[in-house]
Amino acid sequence: MKVLITGASGYIGSLLIKKLEQNPYIEKIIAIDIKKNIDESFKIKFYLKDIRDSDICNIIKLHQINVVVHLASIVNPPRNMSREEQYSIDVKGTENILECAGKNMIQKFIITSSGAAYGYYSDNPIPLKETDPIRGNKEFPYSYHKRIIEKKLEYYKNKYPLMKQYVFRVSTILGKNTSNQITNLFQKKFLIGIKGSDSPFCFIWDQDVVDCIEDAIFADPSKADVYNLTGDGFLTIDEIGRLLNKKVIYFPEKILKLLLKILYFFKLSPYSSEQVLFLQYRPVLDNTKLKEIFGYIPKKTSRETFYYFIMENRS
Numbered sequence: 001m002k003v004l005i006t007g008a009s010g011y012i013g014s015l016l017i018k019k020l021e022q023n024p025y026i027e028k029i030i031a032i033d034i035k036k037n038i039d040e041s042f043k044i045k046f047y048l049k050d051i052r053d054s055d056i057c058n059i060i061k062l063h064q065i066n067v068v069v070h071l072a073s074i075v076n077p078p079r080n081m082s083r084e085e086q087y088s089i090d091v092k093g094t095e096n097i098l099e100c101a102g103k104n105m106i107q108k109f110i111i112t113s114s115g116a117a118y119g120y121y122s123d124n125p126i127p128l129k130e131t132d133p134i135r136g137n138k139e140f141p142y143s144y145h146k147r148i149i150e151k152k153l154e155y156y157k158n159k160y161p162l163m164k165q166y167v168f169r170v171s172t173i174l175g176k177n178t179s180n181q182i183t184n185l186f187q188k189k190f191l192i193g194i195k196g197s198d199s200p201f202c203f204i205w206d207q208d209v210v211d212c213i214e215d216a217i218f219a220d221p222s223k224a225d226v227y228n229l230t231g232d233g234f235l236t237i238d239e240i241g242r243l244l245n246k247k248v249i250y251f252p253e254k255i256l257k258l259l260l261k262i263l264y265f266f267k268l269s270p271y272s273s274e275q276v277l278f279l280q281y282r283p284v285l286d287n288t289k290l291k292e293i294f295g296y297i298p299k300k301t302s303r304e305t306f307y308y309f310i311m312e313n314r315s
Contacts, residue, residue, distance in 0.1 A: 002028040003217060004065045006051050006097060007072030009033035011180075012112070012173065015210045016069065017044065023214065030063050032056065033072070051093035057100035067217050068101045070094065070111040075142055076181055079270075083141055090145035095152060102160035108224070110166045110216045111153070112209075115202070115228065115285050117146035117169055120277040126200070127234075127286035130169070130226050139274040150226075164224035166216040168209075171230035171285050171302075174309040175206030181270075183309075191241050193250040197280045199237035202230045203305040208298045215296055227294050228285035232301040237279075243310060253280065 003020060007013045008031030020026045021043055031038050031046045038046050047059055051072045060068070072093065074086050094111075101109050118128050119135035120143070136147030150167065157165055172182050182201075185191065193199060212229055241248040251259070257276050263269035291297050300308060 003067045004030040005069045006032045009037045013071045060104045067108040086141045098156045113169045114146045115171045115283040116143035118283040120281040127284045129286045164221045167226040168229040171202040171204045174203050176312045191248045193237045193248045194280045195250045199279050200234045200284050202234040203302040204230045205300040205305045212296045227290045230285040231298045234284045
C-alpha cells in the first residue's frame with residue numbers, strides 16, 4: 001500500500017507517519033507539507049509543497065499512490081493572514097488534492113473534517129449525529145471552510161465514484177504534547193464560563209485519531225462514509241474546572257464580547273468577540289456510527305482523554 005499524506009509535518013500528520021512506518025503492509029509514505037520536520041527513509045519521501053500546487057498530481061502518478069490522507073488545514077491562522085488566503089488554502093487546496101486524486105484513480109480518499117463543521121448554534125442537538133445539518137459559522141473561517149469542503153466532497157463523490165471517501169469529523173484532540181487554541185484556555189489561571197451555558201467539551205485521544213485513520217486505509221470500501229470521531233461522553237466547563245482545580249468565572253455574554261473586542265483591538269488577546277460562540281455552543285458529537293458501522297471503538301472516553309492530558313502535563 002502506498003499512501004500520500006498532506007499536512008504531514010503537523011501534529012497528527014507526524015504521529016500518523018510514525019505509526020504507518022511501522023506497518024509492514026505500508027510500502028511507501030509520501031509526505032507533503034510547506035514545512036519539513038520529518039526524517040526521510042527508504043519508506044518515507046518528503047515533498048515541500050503547498051496543497052494548491054498542481055505538481056501534486058504528478059507526484060501521485062509517479063509513486064502510484066493508492067490512498068490519499070488529507071490532513072492539511074488552517075487551524076490557527078497568523079493574525080495577518082486574510083480570509084481570502086485562508087479560503088484559498090483550505091478550500092481551493094482541498095479541491096486540488098481531490099482533483100489530483102480522482103484523475104489518478106485513487107482508491108481511497110481519507111480526510112479529517114471537524115465537529116466545527118456543524119457550527120456553534122444554540123439549537124444544535126446534544127449529541128450531534130452525522131445526519132444533522134452541517135452549518136458552520138462565517139465568523140470562524142475554520143468552521144465555515146470545513147462545511148464548504150464537505151459540500152465539495154459530495155460533488156467529487158459523484159465525479160469520481162470509484163474513489164471512496166472516508167470523512168472523519170474530529171472533536172478536540174488531546175494527547176501528551178498537545179498545544180493549541182483549546183489547551184491554551186486550560187492553562188490560564190482561571191477558566192472562562194458564560195452565564196447560561198455549560199460549555200460542553202468532547203475530546204478524542206490523539207492516538208485514537210491515528211489508529212482510526214490507519215484502520216480507514218485498510219477498511220472495506222463499503223464502510224466509506226462520514227463519521228464523528230470522538231471519545232464517549234463530554235465534560236462541562238465546571239467539570240473541567242474541578243479536574244484542573246481551577247475556578248470558573250462566569251461572564252454575561254454581552255460583557256464578555258465587549259471585553260474580548262477591546263483586548264483583541266489592543267493586541268492583548270488572540271481571541272476576538274466572535275469567540276464567545278466558540279465557548280457558548282460547543283458541538284457535542286455522537287460516535288455511535290463510528291463504533292457500530294465503521295467498527296472503531298475509541299480507547300479513551302472524553303473524560304479519560306482529558307485526564308490523560310492533565311497527568312502528562314503535570315508530570
